[in-house]
Amino acid sequence: MKKFKRLLYLKLARRLSRSTTGAPVPSIISENTRLKGDIISDGIVHIDGQVEGDISCDELIIGIKGAVVGSVNANNLQLYGMLNGKAVADNLFIAKSAKLIGDASHNTIAIEPGAYVDGHCMRIGAPIPAEQGKPDLMLVDKSQKNKSSSVA
Numbered sequence: 001m002k003k004f005k006r007l008l009y010l011k012l013a014r015r016l017s018r019s020t021t022g023a024p025v026p027s028i029i030s031e032n033t034r035l036k037g038d039i040i041s042d043g044i045v046h047i048d049g050q051v052e053g054d055i056s057c058d059e060l061i062i063g064i065k066g067a068v069v070g071s072v073n074a075n076n077l078q079l080y081g082m083l084n085g086k087a088v089a090d091n092l093f094i095a096k097s098a099k100l101i102g103d104a105s106h107n108t109i110a111i112e113p114g115a116y117v118d119g120h121c122m123r124i125g126a127p128i129p130a131e132q133g134k135p136d137l138m139l140v141d142k143s144q145k146n147k148s149s150s151v152a
Contacts, residue, residue: 031065038070047081060089064097090124 026044029035033049041057047066060074066081077089079098092106096114103119111117 026061029066031063062098088124092121 024043026046027039027041029045029047029049029051031048034052035049036052038053039045039051039055039057043057044059044061045055045057046061046063047068048063049065050067050069052069054070054072055068056073058074059076059078060072061078062068062081062083064080067084068082069084071086071088072083073088075089076091076093077087078093078095079087079100080095081097082099082101084101086102087100087104087106089104090107092104092109094100094109094111094115094117096112098112099116101118104117104121105124106121107124109121109123
């Protein structure tokens with residue numbers, strides 16, 4: 001029965017992947033899988049196993065039992081497990097069960113209370129605070145101004 005369900009799932013997944021209107025089928029690295037090497041995909045990658053290498057994809061989901069050691073580049077990154085390396089994502093979500101060790105560059109970010117983050121989170125294209133321009137409010141010491149006008 002188990003083989004039949006798996007065969008049925010694979011047939012359905014193939015049909016959906018051929019259809020342009022159907023939802024995309026994710027590439028899944030299961031819990032019992034360990035992968036060494038880079039992953040490049042135009043679609044969704046779901047990791048519940050262990051990956052040692054760089055990942056580049058449209059959407060990456062690192063599950064609770066998933067672990068990645070390497071850099072990640074994705075439009076959408078959902079982190080529930082562990083990421084040890086640099087992350088570049090347009091939309092970054094870090095769950096309370098997640099552990100991020102490394103720097104993250106993002107456009108939008110959401111971090112649940114309880115998440116472990118050891119590194120810098122930087123917004124893509126954000127100016128450094130010192131380079132933002134003139135302050136709106138300027139403090140002036142009037143006592144120094146009055147002394148210099150009375151001396152002249």
